[in-house]
Amino acid sequence: MPTLMIFHEVDDVEHWLSSTKRQDLFGPLGITVRPFIDPAKSHRVGLIVQVPDMETFQRIMESEEAAEAMKFDGVRPDTILTLVEP
Numbered sequence: 001m002p003t004l005m006i007f008h009e010v011d012d013v014e015h016w017l018s019s020t021k022r023q024d025l026f027g028p029l030g031i032t033v034r035p036f037i038d039p040a041k042s043h044r045v046g047l048i049v050q051v052p053d054m055e056t057f058q059r060i061m062e063s064e065e066a067a068e069a070m071k072f073d074g075v076r077p078d079t080i081l082t083l084v085e086p
Contacts, residue, residue: 001050002084003085004048004049004057004082004083004085005049006046006047006049006081006083007079007080007081008044008079009042009079011043011074016035016073017037017045021069021073022047024069029053029056029057031049031050031051031052031057031060033048033049034047034049035047036048
């Protein structure tokens, strides 16, 4: 199962943390997500994501549903950086 580290910025860290959109989007696909925040109180956040199937993950990330979830959560799409465990 591939493990990803995803970093990005959000408009409001507390709103992003309290949102259920990640679980709503990824949970039914068997994708698990662990959130992290920058202790320096910046707008940077991160996720450790375990993905059963990379094709499914890529497809969902390109969907309108994912775009709407990111917009609701205040994710700044141009700041997303995804790293894959080798």
